[in-house]
Amino acid sequence: MTTAPLTAERPVPTPVLTDPTSPPRLAIDRLDVWYGESRAVQNATLGFADRSATALIGPSGSGKSTLLRAINRMHEITPGTRTTGSITLDGVNLLDADPVLVRRRVGMVFQAPNPFPKSIRDNVAWGARINGYTGDMDGLVERALRQAALWDEVKDRLGSRAMGLSGGQQQRLCIARALAIEPDVILMDEPTSALDPKSTAQVEETVKELAERYTVVIVTHNLGQAQRVSQQTAFLLNGSLVEVAPTQELFENPREVPTRDYVQGRFG
Amino acid sequence: MSTAASLPPDARADGLFAAATPEALARRRRRGSVLHATAIAATALGLVVLGLLLVQVAVEAAPWLRPHLLTEYTSRIPSRAGLLAAIVGTFWLMVLTAAFAVPVGVGAAIYLEEYARPGPFVRFVGLNIANLAGVPSVIYGVLGLALFVRTLGFGASFLSGGLTLGLLVLPVIVIATQEALRAIPRGLREASYAVGATRWQTVRSHLLPQAAPGALTGVILALSRAIGDTAPLLVVGAATFIAFLPATPLDAFSALPIQIFNWTARPQADFRGLAAAGIVILLAVLLVMNGLAIWLRSRAETRKS
Numbered sequence: 152m153t154t155a156p157l158t159a160e161r162p163v164p165t166p167v168l169t170d171p172t173s174p175p176r177l178a179i180d181r182l183d184v185w186y187g188e189s190r191a192v193q194n195a196t197l198g199f200a201d202r203s204a205t206a207l208i209g210p211s212g213s214g215k216s217t218l219l220r221a222i223n224r225m226h227e228i229t230p231g232t233r234t235t236g237s238i239t240l241d242g243v244n245l246l247d248a249d250p251v252l253v254r255r256r257v258g259m260v261f262q263a264p265n266p267f268p269k270s271i272r273d274n275v276a277w278g279a280r281i282n283g284y285t286g287d288m289d290g291l292v293e294r295a296l297r298q299a300a301l302w303d304e305v306k307d308r309l310g311s312r313a314m315g316l317s318g319g320q321q322q323r324l325c326i327a328r329a330l331a332i333e334p335d336v337i338l339m340d341e342p343t344s345a346l347d348p349k350s351t352a353q354v355e356e357t358v359k360e361l362a363e364r365y366t367v368v369i370v371t372h373n374l375g376q377a378q379r380v381s382q383q384t385a386f387l388l389n390g391s392l393v394e395v396a397p398t399q400e401l402f403e404n405p406r407e408v409p410t411r412d413y414v415q416g417r418f419g
Numbered sequence: 420m421s422t423a424a425s426l427p428p429d430a431r432a433d434g435l436f437a438a439a440t441p442e443a444l445a446r447r448r449r450r451g452s453v454l455h456a457t458a459i460a461a462t463a464l465g466l467v468v469l470g471l472l473l474v475q476v477a478v479e480a481a482p483w484l485r486p487h488l489l490t491e492y493t494s495r496i497p498s499r500a501g502l503l504a505a506i507v508g509t510f511w512l513m514v515l516t517a518a519f520a521v522p523v524g525v526g527a528a529i530y531l532e533e534y535a536r537p538g539p540f541v542r543f544v545g546l547n548i549a550n551l552a553g554v555p556s557v558i559y560g561v562l563g564l565a566l567f568v569r570t571l572g573f574g575a576s577f578l579s580g581g582l583t584l585g586l587l588v589l590p591v592i593v594i595a596t597q598e599a600l601r602a603i604p605r606g607l608r609e610a611s612y613a614v615g616a617t618r619w620q621t622v623r624s625h626l627l628p629q630a631a632p633g634a635l636t637g638v639i640l641a642l643s644r645a646i647g648d649t650a651p652l653l654v655v656g657a658a659t660f661i662a663f664l665p666a667t668p669l670d671a672f673s674a675l676p677i678q679i680f681n682w683t684a685r686p687q688a689d690f691r692g693l694a695a696a697g698i699v700i701l702l703a704v705l706l707v708m709n710g711l712a713i714w715l716r717s718r719a720e721t722r723k724s
Contacts, residue, residue, distance in 0.1 A: 265609065278615060
């Protein structure tokens, strides 16, 4: 396996929250994703600014999950995928890099909470450990759990089983697990669709905070959620990117007719 | 259940559902109870036959179940004959069988489930493994004779016997491990890959521990099959009279089923009693192994989460 080197050091954070004039950290260019003979994503081009959240919305089967999974090459776990175009992070094409290294830089949170059947501490620490983390592990675990807004609830029982947590806590643990490998980008695939309203609100709060530090890309079926947590929204339909715009603009003043019909709830 | 009378009649549909009338329903229920009774009878038949067999063996074995059965070698004189060489032989055979079949079987299952690209090749291999699980054990004996005893020159030894039984149980172990791996939810694999784990790290830290209880059950069931199998060992050349304990894997071997088989073939009635006692001991070993399987399984289950 040859490895295109990914930049080892994280760049010094810029003080601006979202600077529209700076080039995007993460950029997708003319991306096509094929599952066998069917093209799930066609000719997608969009950029993601650092320290901001982008929501991917669209009806079921529109390719938004595939687009998301292509960013950390997770879609390749399904045999028979083919990907063309480029996805660059700080100028490095992730499609040319080793997927194992890509996933250290691009963390992911899934639709259904899927903690490891291990202790709470091991759930957070395992990713860092296998990536050879040499720093203070207890400090890393605490930091990640605090960022995921779970620390206060679990600090006294880090050794107990993760499966004993509630669904919402499990999902925040999965967020902490993704943060513990210190990624630059965090992908979220409908992270609240399996949660009750209270847990959903907690996770949304966490997502908002994460967007102040990371590049967050979130797939959601919940249009209200897209408006609450994201600064930019992309609307997909049948594998094509129909419209990308600042969230408020896309919802209040969509340029395309399909976008308008979708955000007004006429289909979906 | 008995609300039929209170249901309002539906003039539009009633005529169309011929089996929904009270009489027809009673007929349907009767048919059901016939099947119910047949199923109970089938279960009872199996249990009764098994029970009778066990009772008969126990009655025949009772006078011969004495401590020296476990401490003496076999002998031409029934009152002096014991199972020492056979018991020790069975133990070492099982050790060799497991030492060969478990790593190879689990390894093959991991390859087929986690590494190989699904496609015609994997389907072909899978189909053949399923077929191998159904091949009569005496055929494995012939294979063991040709391959281990003759070609590789291991002779009629523990090694040949253990490897032959290993081949015999290999498909069962592969299939059980494959099933256990397949039952692991996709989310666990995704979670592992998503934090930058390699395939081997995913297999080692998450998939193997999750699959362990299922694989373990398969292993013990496979060994339970091997421990009672006589035919392949006869073909490979098990000895029926051994009066020493093995020092190396290349020594001549015997095993419990071989000794039992040999004793049943003797003309003296006393040897039939001895054979029954041997069967009781073989069954006891089997029960202990199955108990061990259940214990290991429950321990692995609690460790899983």
